[in-house]
Amino acid sequence: MVGRKRNTPQRGARQQANRGGGGNEPDIYQQMLAEAGVSAPAVSSPERPLKRRRGVASSPDRAVSEKAEPAVLSSLSSSVGEASRSKTEKPGDGDEEAEEDDDEMEFEDVAIPEPTLQTLELDSDDDEEDEDEALQFEDVQFNMPLPDEASQSQEPQELELNLSAQKSAMTSKQGADRRKPLKKEEKERRIDIHKTHLLCLLTHVAKRNHWCNDAQVQESLRPHLTDKMVQYLTPGTNLSQFGRTESLKNGLKLVADMWKNKFEITERGMRRALWAEKVEDLDSYELPDDMESCLDKSDFRQAAKTLQGSRDVGAQLYCALLRSIGVRARLVYREMAAAVSTTSGAGPSTARRRLGHPNATDYRFEPTAAPSRPRPTFASPKKIRESPYPIYWVEILDVGHQKWQPTDPVVTHTFWKPRVFEPPITDQENCLCYVVAFNEDGTAKDVTRRYAKGYTAKTRRLRIETAVDDGKKWWRKVMKTFQPAVVDDLDQIEDIELASVEAREPMPRNVQDFKGHPVYALERHLRRHEVLAPGAVPSGTVSAGARAPLEKVFRRKDVRIARSAEKWFRLGREVKPLEIPAKWLPKRVQKRRFGRDEEAEQESNEGDAGIPIYTSDQTELYEPPPVRNGRVPKNKFGNIEVYVPSMVPKGGVHIASEYARRAAYLLGIDCAPALTGFQFKGRQGTAVLNGVVVAKEYEEAVRAVIQGMVDLEQEMEDDKRRYVALKLWRRFLVGLRIRERIWSGVGEDERKEADRQAELEAELGGAESDETEEFDMVVDDDDEGGGGFLVE
Known part of the structure; x- marks a missing residue:
């Protein structure tokens, strides 16, 4: 940070400044060549630099050196056939009258000078967001044991330094854990797969929810309920609010015990979808032989009679059982869609790698028997080893409190405990990304916030809302198809409840959870072009380690976006005079690492502090020079920069048409090609010219000529x-x-x-x-x- 204010060069002064050296200064380069006895080169222009650091419009030595010859525009009303063209060109007495008639219809050929091409070096603030999304950093735990009293009392021992072993260990670890970031095309493909998987899962659950309303299924399940169970599950209105809730709890306990004893898990249910590293790995992949066999409604009806199947079918039949006696029950499903992974390559799957697991084909779910355990002589059912957390469960309506409560008699054997359904991140078979509850009428609602312990800090990162910019809009559009036609009071109460659960979420305790948090932010997680607002007050502190100092936690609303002067100018704003930069960006230098080029930030020791950036409060609306006497102000390239509509000068108008420049030259009025942006290919940008800027009083004439050109072209067609x-x-x-x-x-x-x-x-x-x-x-x-x- 600079201690004093400095004068910020204005845009007009920068464009009109002379870039050449003074005429009275001695030519040191020529004197050195003369002393060395070397003849001076023929070209006196300075040598072109290898690479420009800042993304400004190129100077004359970086512009195109060869000027293009002015193109002569042909007449718009040229004849259709070659015969008619040759007839008008031949001199003769009989053709003079025809030539006069053609001259009355044709416009005169006018030579329009080509505008000087502008190039732009892609600045760091243009692509910093893409690079930050591509680069993913994993947190590293340092386990350093503290010396205890026993170790301090021992006698000193001789230590042996073995650098070769440490070097080999680091090399093997880097080769195993390092994962290259995904390319843009691969990331988009995975996002599309993630969306498709979500839609398929929603359709699957909607069909299973419809099966729960089948009359034959409910008739097969209804006899398992006793009159006492039915009386408890359907309390009368004569009971108090507390009494109706307690009656419902007692009924659920009785039904859960009955269901635990009668329903038998004989098949494997659904599990989390994992990513395969290569397409060829899927060729040798085989599904387990004990997968769920309930594929259509007839199988579901048969499972209702035999009370056998996967634990997913058990939860679905349990929902149908409660609906058979009039209990308002929801079928809740945990969407385990393929998470969008931002890294690829080999490497072990760790607990902190939350964005998908690699090597899906190498993960085997078959149970392994202990070798020392003797085999029984009698036939025993095969033990199904699955995640200890369910995929399906049921929500019932507590009528007394007008609140939905979860119940799971198959896996967790709990009710009224929504916090027991979220699996840890180490569970490779299960993941809580989306939790959708389906009503009896086919409507559904996203209730993930009810079951996620850290929805804002952890769960939100796994969802489509944070993977792409329009992810939140896309998910809202998907869930809109399952919304009821009329929103009743119960839905409004639930919406308020879910919003309050998200608002009451406490501040994260882990430093890594603050990254990308929508409410809180740490100064270490700020991006290159993010700064804290002046006078920002911290909301608390967080521990960064046993010996590290406490870090201040700020509100996300106190974070400001800062940009360079050139970036602000392309947004139609300019830095106010005497403004101190909010931050200095270190220069990015190219370095070779691991066989590929990488960009790294490095502070320069040559006196250059980097690129100054400013916040929006330090800028003001850019006002270009006005149009005077019909003359449009131009830059040194003969164009006018109109990146936003506010950059059109006073007294002028921007006419965005491909015929505008030709029309202005035919009318003989002054105009300036409008530079509306740059088209980048790699890191080099080419100017995009769209229409012209002319004086306001000539707008009607230019538009009339343009309309005439359009009509004449249509007539020719x-x-x-x-x-x-x-x-x-x-x-x-x-x-x-x-x-x-x-x-x-x-x-x-x-x-x-x-x-x-x-x-x-x-x-x-x-x-x-x-x-x-x-x-x-x-x-x-x-x-x-x-x-x-x-x-x-």
């Missing part, structure tokens, strides 16, 4: 199509005349016989008649049409 159509009609008429001449001496009976024979041959084999060969004509490529009709 119509003439061309008309010419093609007439040419085809001429061929058709000539063919008819030839046919009529051939058949002129043939009698009527013979004509009818020939036509009948031709029709017979066409019906039999589709062969062409010899008498109609004259109509098999070849049409030129430029005469393509619709049989004489105008082609749209």
Whole structure:
């Protein structure tokens, strides 16, 4: 941070400044060459630098050195055919009158000078967001044991330093844990797969929820409930609020015990989808032989009779059981969609790698039997080893408190405990990303915030809302298809409850959870172009380690976006005079590492502090020089920069048309090509010119000429199509005349016989008649049409 204010160079002064050296200064380069006895080079211009650091418009030595010759624009009303063109060019007494008529329709050929091309070096603040998304850093735990009293009392021992072992260990660790960031195309592909997987899962659960309403299924399950269970589960309105809730709890306890004893888990349910490193790995992948066999409604009805199947089917049948006696029950499903992973490559899967697990094909779910355990002589059912957390469970409505409560009699054997359903991040078979509850009428709601312990800090990172910019909008559009037509009071109460749960979420305790947090922020996690607002007050502190000092926690609303002066100018703003930069960005230098080029931030020791950036409060709206006497102000390239509409000078108007520049030159008025942006290919940007800026008083005239040019071009296209159509009609008429001449001496009976024979041959084999060969004509490529009709 600089201790004093400095004068910020204005845009106009920077454009009009002379970049050349002073005329009175001695030519040191020439003197050195003379002393060395070397002849001076023929080119006196300074050598072009290898790379420019800042993304400003190129100076004359970086612009295109060879000036393009001015292009001569041809007349818009040139004739269609070459014959008519040659006729107007031949001198003669008979053609003078035709030439005068053509001159009245044509515009005069005008030579328009080509604008000087501008190039732009991609600045660091243009692509810093993309680079920050591509680079992922993992937290590293340092386990350093503290010396205890026993170790201090021991006698000193000789230590042996073995650097080779440490070097080999570090090399193997780097080769195993280092994972390259995904490319943009691969990341987009994974996001599309993630969306498709979500839609497929929602459709699957919607169908299972519909099966729970099947009359045959409910009739098969209803006899398992006793009258006492039904009485508890359907409390009367004569009970108090507390009494109705307690009656519902007692009924759930009885039904859960019954269901635990009667339903048998014989198959494997759904589990989390993992990413495969290569497509070839899927060729050798085989599903377990004990996967769920309930594929259609008939299988579901059979499972309701036998009370056997996967634990997913058990939760679904339990939902159908409660609905059979009128209990308002939801089928809740944990969406385990393929998480969007931002890294690829080999490496062990750790607990901190939350964005998907690699090597899906290497992960085996088959149980392994202990070798020392003797095999039983009798037939025993195969033990299913799955995640200790369910995929399906049920929510029932506590009518007394108007609140939905979870119950799970299959896996966790709990009810009224929503916090026991979230698995840890070490569970590779299960993950809580999306929790969707389906009502009996087919409507659904996202209730993830009810079950996630750290929705804002952890769960939100795994969802589509944070993977892409429009992810939140996309997910809202998907869930809109499951919304009820009329939102009742119960839905509004639940929405308020879920919002309050998210608002009451405490401050994270882990430093890594603050990264990307929408409410809190640490100064270490600020991006290159993010700074804290002046006078920001910390909301608390967090421990960064046993021996590290406490770090201050700030509100995300106190974080400001800072940009360079050039970036602000491209947004239509300029830095106020005498403003101190909010931050200095260190220079980025290219370095070679691990076989590829990487960019690293490095403080310069040569007196250059880097690029100064400013916040929005330090800028003001840019006001370009006004248009005076019909003359439009231009930069040194002969253009005018109009990145935003506010950059149009006073007294001028921006006409965005491809004919605007030609129209202005035909009218003889001053104009400036409008530079509206840059098109980047790699790190080099080429100026994009869109229309011109002219004086306000000439707007109507220029637009009238543009409309005339558009009408004239449309007329030329119509003439061309008309010419093609007439040419085809001429061929058709000539063919008819030839046919009529051939058949002129043939009698009527013979004509009818020939036509009948031709029709017979066409019906039999589709062969062409010899008498109609004259109509098999070849049409030129430029005469393509619709049989004489105008082609749209």
